[in-house]
Amino acid sequence: MSAAATLVRVLRDPGAAATLDVAGWTGLIACARAEQLLGTLAWRVDGLALPAGVAPILADARDAAEAARRGALWEAEMARRALVPLGVPAILLKGTAFVAAGLAAGQGRAIGDLDLLVPRDAMAAVETALIDAGWEWVKPDPYDDAYYRRWMHELPPMIHRERDRMIDVHHTILPLTARRRPDAGALIAAAQPLGNGLSVLHPADMIVHAAAHLLADGDLAGGLRNLWDIDRLVREWDDPDAAAVLRRHAAAHNLADTVALALRLSHRLYGTPVDPALAGAARPSDGWFVRRLLARDGWGRPTRPATRLAFYVRSHWLRMPPAMLARHLWIKWLRKPPGA
Amino acid sequence: MRHSVTVRVGPAAFRVGADWRSPIEQLRDLYRDYPAFGGVPDFTVSLSAARPWRRWIRPSVAIGGDFTLPEAAPLPLAHGLLAAEMAMNLQMALGWRRHLLLHAATVERDGRALILCGESGAGKSTLAAMLHRTGWRLLGDEFALIDPATGDVHPFPRPISLKNSSVALLRDHGRWGSLLTGTPKGDIRHLIPDPASIAAMTRPAVPALLLFPRFGFDAAAREVGGSEGFVRLTTASTNYTGLGEAGFRTLTRLVHHVPMAAIDYPDTDVALTLIEELWR
Amino acid sequence: MRFRAAPADALLQASLDPFTAVFHRPSGQTHLLVSPAPEMLAALADGPLSLSDLHDALAAAFQLEDAEGLADRMAELVAAGLVTAEPAA
Numbered sequence: 001m002s003a004a005a006t007l008v009r010v011l012r013d014p015g016a017a018a019t020l021d022v023a024g025w026t027g028l029i030a031c032a033r034a035e036q037l038l039g040t041l042a043w044r045v046d047g048l049a050l051p052a053g054v055a056p057i058l059a060d061a062r063d064a065a066e067a068a069r070r071g072a073l074w075e076a077e078m079a080r081r082a083l084v085p086l087g088v089p090a091i092l093l094k095g096t097a098f099v100a101a102g103l104a105a106g107q108g109r110a111i112g113d114l115d116l117l118v119p120r121d122a123m124a125a126v127e128t129a130l131i132d133a134g135w136e137w138v139k140p141d142p143y144d145d146a147y148y149r150r151w152m153h154e155l156p157p158m159i160h161r162e163r164d165r166m167i168d169v170h171h172t173i174l175p176l177t178a179r180r181r182p183d184a185g186a187l188i189a190a191a192q193p194l195g196n197g198l199s200v201l202h203p204a205d206m207i208v209h210a211a212a213h214l215l216a217d218g219d220l221a222g223g224l225r226n227l228w229d230i231d232r233l234v235r236e237w238d239d240p241d242a243a244a245v246l247r248r249h250a251a252a253h254n255l256a257d258t259v260a261l262a263l264r265l266s267h268r269l270y271g272t273p274v275d276p277a278l279a280g281a282a283r284p285s286d287g288w289f290v291r292r293l294l295a296r297d298g299w300g301r302p303t304r305p306a307t308r309l310a311f312y313v314r315s316h317w318l319r320m321p322p323a324m325l326a327r328h329l330w331i332k333w334l335r336k337p338p339g340a
Numbered sequence: 341m342r343h344s345v346t347v348r349v350g351p352a353a354f355r356v357g358a359d360w361r362s363p364i365e366q367l368r369d370l371y372r373d374y375p376a377f378g379g380v381p382d383f384t385v386s387l388s389a390a391r392p393w394r395r396w397i398r399p400s401v402a403i404g405g406d407f408t409l410p411e412a413a414p415l416p417l418a419h420g421l422l423a424a425e426m427a428m429n430l431q432m433a434l435g436w437r438r439h440l441l442l443h444a445a446t447v448e449r450d451g452r453a454l455i456l457c458g459e460s461g462a463g464k465s466t467l468a469a470m471l472h473r474t475g476w477r478l479l480g481d482e483f484a485l486i487d488p489a490t491g492d493v494h495p496f497p498r499p500i501s502l503k504n505s506s507v508a509l510l511r512d513h514g515r516w517g518s519l520l521t522g523t524p525k526g527d528i529r530h531l532i533p534d535p536a537s538i539a540a541m542t543r544p545a546v547p548a549l550l551l552f553p554r555f556g557f558d559a560a561a562r563e564v565g566g567s568e569g570f571v572r573l574t575t576a577s578t579n580y581t582g583l584g585e586a587g588f589r590t591l592t593r594l595v596h597h598v599p600m601a602a603i604d605y606p607d608t609d610v611a612l613t614l615i616e617e618l619w620r
Numbered sequence: 621m622r623f624r625a626a627p628a629d630a631l632l633q634a635s636l637d638p639f640t641a642v643f644h645r646p647s648g649q650t651h652l653l654v655s656p657a658p659e660m661l662a663a664l665a666d667g668p669l670s671l672s673d674l675h676d677a678l679a680a681a682f683q684l685e686d687a688e689g690l691a692d693r694m695a696e697l698v699a700a701g702l703v704t705a706e707p708a709a
Binding site: 565566567570571574581584585588589592595596 | 632634635636637638639641643645648650652
């Protein structure tokens, strides 16, 4: 069994950790770190009898996750202070949203940049307000800048000059080059206020976004963590009509098959309870995704290079029509420094 | 991985794996006097071929592990030991949370610790090695580990990494690792701490004096005040920010309780004299 | 406009002569403050004040720079997140 498969098994059933020896724990910890799931693992096995040496490592991981939570909430608060005067909706996405809303998906989670969704017609005002509050551009490169503004679903990334933290301001949840066009207006209309001027997505849209992020917008790097988000979101969403609501939201965002695949993968790896009609029947290609998601060894190293390459190509294919991809890569190659 | 070894230094254990035999054998030799470790290590480090064919053709070592820096360039296999040591430092710098880490050398006498905090080139390692030779216990030449609960310094007595000029000063003394020539840091050799320092590597010491040495200037010593010391130490710490409140409490306690001074020195003999004067 | 300081339990302070080191729990950030910034935080501890009320409160206790200087210091505290500006009640 790959270390990633062990990680999945223990996340799904923490009691399975009891069978691990020193070598098993060593590989599990290295793999969980590489998948950014060590904090999550630490919470899952909390209270179990652990071998000497493991407990302090997991205590550190919980501690680090708590620091990440605190830092993420503070970035959100500073963005709130900058944006509240504009009176435009500002919606937290991903990890920051999970911890701000106190969701299980946020427990122990690593959190990177602050991701915000705002209406597209408010982007310019938001940009100005953030710059006034101390954020500045990361990439001063004109091509990248033009590319971002024209094709990506976000402003070029900005960083706060004092706090050294990144913010990504999105106006939708997939690049405009992607073949899918989620309904950004509906995302914003259905968002749920936190009571402080910020909002989070509707529970169904959180799942749709997590599925899109996992499957339609990348090469599945960090996929086990993104899939864990989906598992937690599905389990925690307490609504008897959840399946019907999720079906409606997924269809409205043109992501029904993406959500179905994400649910099948989550069910297969984490045992997530899913509505069979919504998830659909297993397909042969599902196994290909599972192999990619589990491609990591007990040294934290990626395995299955051919599968990884296939997903890398797929991710660019999903994002951009081929001619545009060629142009993008050409410009990137031209700009490589000599000898690189 | 094909070859691996686990070593424990002070409170931290490292599993190091490599595609080649030689760096692992060099590590085994360097750490042969350290107690064996059979538990779950705190950190994993991997030394692997930067490209598959680089295992054999002009072999070059890419540094991997739990914590990495994207800008860490591969090193030639001949410097594999240096790659391992750098990677272990990196795990501590980026991943250790049980102590406040200061980029500093530390030695102990009579249960009291002297902390030498300075940037690369300040001569920390050489001074620590010279003091160690004159009977001080070596706590570490790279990181001072300050315990947030007690304020004590915890030993982290890695082999001392010394450049060629310092190797000459200390030759004929103690046990050495193999010579690494032409590394990005010049010629390097590791001096293995004496058996007493290794045997006491879990016994902390109370910080008694904190010095900021600077090499290449006329002899001088001046007291360092609280604000200056605090700022210098935050910039010398790799995990002050990451530790949050614990980091703040630990560092302010250190600054309030330990006398601090900056010393300039033209050569190590002058430095040792200055240190002995300030220590009294 | 009134200014509200972070609640007292959000701050840890250590005097380091001549600075005061302030650890702000919600952000995990450390700020090094010089007079009159620590005194401004202390004066705001009991509740939000307008700039002119704050000026009066501080002027009673010790020598103070001009009102413009106070506004600049306040802007720095707001940017650091230690103080929030809110519309007057």
